[in-house]
Amino acid sequence: MSRPERFAKPEFVPGHTLITGASGGLGQALALHYARSGTHLTLWGRNLQKLEKLAAACSAKGSTVTVHALPLTDLDAGIALFREDDTRKPVDLLILNAGVSDIRPYGALTESIESVKEAALVNYAAPVTLATAAASVMAPRHCGRIVLIGSVAAHHDLPFATAYSSSKAGLARFATSLHAAMTPHQVGVTLIEPGYIDTAMSRRLEGARPFLVSAEKAAALIAQAAASKRAVVIFPGIFALLKLVSLLVPRAIAHRLLRLARVKQNAA
Template sequence: MLQFGTMPPGFRVLIVGASGELGGALAAACARAGASLSLWGRDSQKLERASAQCLAAGARAVSIRSLDLRDLDAALRAIAAEDDESPFDMAVFAAGLGDIRGAGQSFENPQLVARLVSVNFLAPSALASALAQRMAGRRHGRIGLIGSAASFHALPFAATYASSKAGLARFADALRIAMRPHGVSVTLVSPGFIDTAAAHRVPGPKPFMLSPDRAARAVLAATLRGKGHAIVPWPFAILRLIVAALPRVLRDPLLRSLAPPGI
């Protein structure tokens, strides 16, 4: 069994969302373990910075790709071309978008709904599916998908974020079962709060916040072990059970009460 820190030399890893804070921490951790990396994101300057940091940290090789995941055909062509050139041993899909609304904005903008579904659900599901098929042909590979503890709850102020991540969670579970006989593991990681700028844009308290480095270590440990589902940190697993056990008459006002003021 592979463990974090013991990647074989040249272990080839794709990080989608490597220009982000969790993605950057994932890339840096893989670099320290001597991986060969492909870093995807949109912001090419951030990708170039991440690439330089990864090379300095010990990555065997780094390539970058700037692309918008909403152009799904281009993303599918890119993953196929990169995997043909040098097959991936592992991929972590960490790109994601939130749906923060300002005070008084009670309704979600339909364009934002479509963007969130594309980035949080459609693209990672389609890309993971394409890569799983290729990995299954080699009978080897690990796929990590970044969900969210928000997906456990019907958050009325983040309906699309919670539900796009819930869709991704169901997809990950089904793909995991389908891929097991083919030697490919699929891991869903559902973090609570990670200390990133994106999290700080969400109003309200953020208990049990993880640093990006700690979250990245948890993601890589779970994905390399081939664990089905990791909820980090663990109190969010307990919270999930408590809220699920509540009757709707108690649950609905509780979830409503979590809404930021003015929404």
């Protein structure tokens, strides 16, 4: 055995991975990334047909799979279902990937109340309650990983996407706080803040999507971050630089520039 092989860290292979938002593009890529013989996947999403098709693909790679179609706006149902899934087989890796993105309709003064409510529940309330439920059972076991999918939108005051940017900003603070709380218990908590990922959600946006990353590459980067228990991962790296720049620009100037942006999206 060569020296590099002898001292290489063992690969993190979770026995039970639970992924929310698995019927979307990134969720599907994550499920396929972790699918292999000897592992179990629990896939949550809103589209049962897509989940069943994904389950078949993951089963072909050797995994056993359970699927659940549910809306994450029902927080109590989500917590109860997580506890059932964890009782059936302890969850080693929880990836809180589900999210919604909406922007202010062109010409409107604000986003719709319904879209703001949904963003608050799906992007913030659901992941923080599920992460807390997971942490409460992982900490006594002294093992486990929790991954929360945020966004670089959290770094900026987006006047055309107030609910989305603020929900992701709140999620970011929760994730780093939970990381601080869980580190002594050997539970990894990782916040992922990606830029544009090539999924149906980002394809709704009109115009350019700079520094676009494929769903497959994003899944690989997320898996690496979870395995190493990194606290925060921003990709592509240029968005980390832009975050630093935004801290140096006076808020009044930043807001003026952001108000000039004309961002539109197609209907879902």
